Amino acid sequence: xxxxxxxxxxxxxxxxxxxxxxxxxxxxxxxxxxxxxxxxxxxxxxxxxxxxxxxxxxxxxxxxxxxxxxxxxxxxxxxxxxxxxxxxxxxxxxxxxxxxxxxxxxxxxxxxxxxxxxxxxxxxxxxxxxxxxxxxxxxxxxxxxxxxxxxxxxxxxxxxxxxxxxxxxxxxxxxxxxxxxxxxxxxxxxxxxxxxxxxxxxxxxxxxxxxxxxxxxxxxx
Amino acid sequence: xxxxxxxxxxxxxxxxxxxxxxxxxxxxxxxxxxxxxxxxxxxxxxxxxxxxxxxxxxxxxxxxxxxxxxxxxxxxxxxxxxxxxxxxxxxxxxxxxxxxxxxxxxxxxxxxxxxxxxxxxxxxxxxxxxxxxxxxxxxxxxxxxxxxxxxxxxxxxxxxxxxxxxxxxxxxxxxxxxxxxxxxxxxxxxxxxxxxxxxxxxxxxxxxxxxxxxxxxxxxx
Numbered sequence: 001x002x003x004x005x006x007x008x009x010x011x012x013x014x015x016x017x018x019x020x021x022x023x024x025x026x027x028x029x030x031x032x033x034x035x036x037x038x039x040x041x042x043x044x045x046x047x048x049x050x051x052x053x054x055x056x057x058x059x060x061x062x063x064x065x066x067x068x069x070x071x072x073x074x075x076x077x078x079x080x081x082x083x084x085x086x087x088x089x090x091x092x093x094x095x096x097x098x099x100x101x102x103x104x105x106x107x108x109x110x111x112x113x114x115x116x117x118x119x120x121x122x123x124x125x126x127x128x129x130x131x132x133x134x135x136x137x138x139x140x141x142x143x144x145x146x147x148x149x150x151x152x153x154x155x156x157x158x159x160x161x162x163x164x165x166x167x168x169x170x171x172x173x174x175x176x177x178x179x180x181x182x183x184x185x186x187x188x189x190x191x192x193x194x195x196x197x198x199x200x201x202x203x204x205x206x207x208x209x210x211x212x213x214x215x216x217x218x219x220x221x
Numbered sequence: 222x223x224x225x226x227x228x229x230x231x232x233x234x235x236x237x238x239x240x241x242x243x244x245x246x247x248x249x250x251x252x253x254x255x256x257x258x259x260x261x262x263x264x265x266x267x268x269x270x271x272x273x274x275x276x277x278x279x280x281x282x283x284x285x286x287x288x289x290x291x292x293x294x295x296x297x298x299x300x301x302x303x304x305x306x307x308x309x310x311x312x313x314x315x316x317x318x319x320x321x322x323x324x325x326x327x328x329x330x331x332x333x334x335x336x337x338x339x340x341x342x343x344x345x346x347x348x349x350x351x352x353x354x355x356x357x358x359x360x361x362x363x364x365x366x367x368x369x370x371x372x373x374x375x376x377x378x379x380x381x382x383x384x385x386x387x388x389x390x391x392x393x394x395x396x397x398x399x400x401x402x403x404x405x406x407x408x409x410x411x412x413x414x415x416x417x418x419x420x421x422x423x424x425x426x427x428x429x430x431x432x433x434x435x436x437x438x439x440x441x442x
Contacts (some may be wrong), residue, residue: 108428120400121429151400173403179341179372181406182394184429207329208405208429210341 012152034164034219036154036174039198040206041071043110044093045080045134051143052094055080055136057131062096069198072097082106083133083140088116104132104147107204111149121148122188153188154199154219161191165221168192173220174199180210183220245336255385255440257375257395257420260290261427264331265314265353266301266419267324271366273315276301276357283317290419291376293318303327304354304361307336324367328425336346342369374409374418375440382412386442389413394441395420401431402439 013019020143056078064074078094082104084194089110112117116130132144154172161167168191175183184205199217206212234240263394274281277299283294299315308332310331325346332339337351352364374392382388397405405426420438427433 108431109424118431140297160374179407183405183406185402203330204425205429208426210329210339 002198014020017021018107034166034221035216036156036199036219038206038211038215038217039145039200039214040119040203040211040213041105041200042093042203043082043089043104043106043149044075044095045082045105046095046099047080048100048102049098051102051134051141052098054139055134056134057138060138062094062098064096068095069196071196073116077199078136080115082110083135084114084116087113089113091149100212101126102134102141102143104143105150105202106147106162107202108149109204111147114147116147119147120151122151122153122190123148123152138180150200150202151188152186152199152205153190154197155195156189156191156197157193158191159197160197164219166219167190170221174201176211176215176217178210180208184209187219230308231257249329255387255442256437257377257418257440259432259434259436259438260419260421261424261432261434262371262421263305263314263424264310264325264328264401265296265315265316265381266303266326267322268318269321269323270319272323272355274363275360275362276358281359283315283319285317289316289419292415292417298422299357302356303331303335303355305335305337308334310334321428322347323362323364323367324357325355326371326423327365327368329370329383329424332368335368338369339370340361340368341372343372343374343411344369356385371421371423372409373405373407373420373422374411374416376415376416377412377418378414379412381418382410385440387412387440391442395422395434395438396441397430397436397438399430403430405430 004086059104063077065077066075074096076094076096079091080094082089082092108118116132118129119129121129126146129145130147131145134141157196166189168189172187172189173183173185174187245334283301284298286298287296289295295317297315300312302322303310303313329339336407337353340350342350347367350366351368353368355364387410389410391410393408393410394404394406395408
């Protein structure tokens with residue numbers, strides 16, 4: 001059927017009262033492309049309270065300077081230095097609040113600079129990842145593991161997922177248009193009731209596609 | 222027809238001498254996915270003889286240290302400093318031989334660091350691109366234009382293009398598998414008789430997909 005024929009059919013169904021305008025809108029709503037805003041993550045560190053105190057001093061607390069898209073998460077004033085076997089990266093932002101385990105999220109390019117393997121992982125999946133040394137104003141911490149290249153993912157609430165026909169753990173693709181257009185596969189849906197809708201990719205992924213914080217991408221199931 | 226049935230058909234055609242092994246190979250060759258090796262470009266500079274002399278001294282000549290994939294092209298010993306309105310990038314490799322116009326190829330991330338607009342362009346298309354200052358051991362050059370983020374492209378000879386059913390200027394996509402798999406669109410075929418087969422993407426594009434120099438990608442028409 002051609003687009004013309006489909007339009008004539010829908011128009012006819014409306015004109016003769018077979019369908020209501022609302023029904024057509026509902027149908028088109030479901031057919032409309034699924035989209036999501038992009039949040040771009042640079043390299044950053046999540047610290048445990050123990051490692052925070054080793055780096056910044058006993059009883060130290062993070063100083064929030066900016067709220068992040070996920071409820072309760074913030075960028076802190078504090079930064080640390082990553083010390084790898086091959087190189088050093090200074091002024092890496094600490095995000096808060098503190099977590100049970102310290103996790104260092106770097107770009108793939110950073111792993112070459114630091115001299116550690118690039119392990120693409122979802123947040124929290126630290127088993128088998130390389131370690132690194134963190135340096136702060138009060139001391140250093142030699143992490144046995146915890147350096148990851150963050151796997152791209154989409155945060156959403158369970159309701160938002162259900163509304164879009166998605167579920168927690170589903171693997172989708174995201175697509176962008178434009179002069180650096182393309183598609184990223186293996187994007188994991190992370191649905192839970194403490195998440196705000198946001199698609200997280202890292203700086204290199206964003207730059208490869210010429211997109212920035214707040215750009216809109218299409219979700220492809 | 223199922224894969225089994227097709228295989229029985231081909232096997233039968235071979236056994237009874239309807240097709241030769243060569244004919245089947247030729248057919249499969251055409252049906253096999255089009256692939257190409259990837260060459261990853263970091264930031265680099267092509268200099269005019271005039272700018273080379275301004276930066277390194279009168280009568281200066283580049284010192285080749287490594288051949289590149291394209292015939293006659295080489296990485297030189299020399300490096301320059303990029304000085305933008307917001308920041309500086311040191312030790313940027315000069316590629317040779319000299320060209321009619323100086324061209325500075327940076328990553329999109331670099332454009333933020335330097336403070337210049339990101340113009341995605343094919344090599345040589347410098348009109349309307351931002352300028353920058355180059356600094357060398359002998360002096361500096363204030364370029365009125367010439368800073369580009371290289372548009373992804375595939376070099377090949379005209380014969381190789383014809384054999385693959387491609388032509389100069391054609392826009393294709395390239396696809397990769399793996400944990401950071403995906404697709405880059407708007408990849409321009411550059412076919413001429415001085416090119417070696419190589420798909421050029423930049424460091425950020427390569428890192429976004431977790432691929433490196435020599436990785437194989439599929440060309441999608």
